[in-house]
Amino acid sequence: MRWNNRVLKCALASLAAAGSLVAAQPAPPAPATRFVVVIDAAHGGDDPGGRLNGTDEKTLTLALSVRLRSLLAARGIQVLTTRESDATIDPNRRAELANHAKAEACLSLHATLSGIGAHLFVSSLTPTQPARIAAWKTAQSAWVTRSLALAGTLNSALLHTGLTVSLTRAALPAVDSMTCPAVAVEIAPETAQARDPGQQTSGALDDPNYQARIAEALAAALLEWRTDALRTEARP
Amino acid sequence: MIPRYQAVLFVILLVASAVMAVALWQLRERAHQRLIANQDSSSTNAPEVAQAEPATLMVANDADSSLLTQVQSLPLPEDPNARARVVLGKLLDLYAAPDAAHPVPGGASSIAQVFLMPALSQSQSQESPTTPAPARPSNSSHSTGPELAVVNLAGTFVSTHPSGLETENLTVLSICGTLHANLPRVTQIRFLVDGKPRSTLAGHADLTRTYLYTDAVPAQETRP
DSSP states (O other): OHHHHHHHHHHHHHHHHHHHHHHHSOOOOOOOOOOEEEEEEOOBTTBOOOEETTEEHHHHHHHHHHHHHHHHHHTTOEEEESOSSSOOOOHHHHHHHHHHHTOSEEEEEEEOSSSSSEEEEEEOSOOOOOOSSOOGGGGGGGGHHHHHHHHHHHHHHHHHTTOOEEEEEEOOTTGGGOSSOEEEEEEOOSSSGGGSTTOOOTTSTTOHHHHHHHHHHHHHHHHHHHHHHHHHHHOO | OOOHHHHHHHHHHHHHHHHHHHHHHHHHHHHHHHHHHHOOOSOOSOOOOOOEEEEEEEEEETTTTEEEEEEEEEEOOSSHHHHHHHHHHHHHHHHHSTTOSSOOSOGGGGEEEEEEEEOOOHHHHHHOTTSOOOSOOOOTTTOOSOEEEEEEEOHHHHHHSOOOHHHHHHHHHHHHHHHHHHSTTEEEEEEEETTBOOSBSSSSSBOSSOEEGGGOOOOEEEOO
8 A cells, every 4th residue: 555655655756856847848830920021013124113212112112121131131131032033023023923922012123203101002993801712913913901001000110210101092003903901112212412412411212311211111010010010819 | 376255354353352351360460359348357256265264184193193183264165075075184284294293295186086975884885995976976065864975186295195004194183183183073984095906004004094083082192
């Protein structure tokens, strides 16, 4: 009987030790939530976009895309870009890339000399309920509500840097086919004076500091967008 | 030596020919005078100028990405097609002015034609945006339903239009808004360039789709 008690005590002690071991170990890491951002540098290759004070729009969008990708990667966000060089990419191909990536956000980057600050564009399609099969040209309609929310986050971040920001709904051929929250971001000179050619004023489109400020603001907005997405997923 | 009678005959025929030539010349001169007398080219009636009417223009402003309503008094023709062209011409004249809030070169000559025709059904306009309208151009003074306006832009206007999502979008929306404001039956708008379909205005604004007048809503603008 005594022997039995000893065996029982040993067994309990070993169980308790094993239990404390499990408790001492850190909890197994939760499966990392997939969060992919697609950055689409508009134009490229045969399509130079607008001619902006001697620089092609495609060059400016690519520079901003590279800068933003670096910032996001440094913050641990998985980034997919539609182009990394001066290549011609069809608008449908851009949408395909974003759709296959199942991105949580897609930014289509543009540049212009018209207006000032940043112009945000969300598809003008009427919001609809998600469907199993969506028409290619209107696939974004099921995502318009979330795209508007993303535009709101970007708007706040850009305003925080002191830029003038406008938010508009428009028909956007590549964005209209995307099945993810998608916003077209068009960068204009910071002020009307910065629009004049040949003047090395701060806030011009080719001003590296201005590009860095915009990229920082966009990265901060996407970080906040990810935090919101994770918070929503964590809710029971 | 020719016989005497032949010489006399030759002289008589020569004189007759000369007389006939003079008579013919005089007849021609008389006919010419008669023609000039009937063709009175002096202006007797003053050219008819249509009465000035208020026209509503949706004028774009690059500074705040907005469309502002501006009422102008314009002599507008009765024909709706011509009316639409005049109104859009005035709108583009404003954009071509040196101090324009939405500078776009070109002016009124940038609108080659405007055609009005019965509108496409919603499904037609969404499903096949690149298919030309099957409806025939009609004299819209007889139709009562919604209408589609086909705006034919001049190639020079498109080639000189500033490039950018916002500026191109504002041009397109201001044209749509102005057409609907002055011709309320116009609910859909399509664009051609030199009579042919074109993918974008200057690299951004989609010209292959059918725009609805509801697209021309004022933008939300925020400032720091």
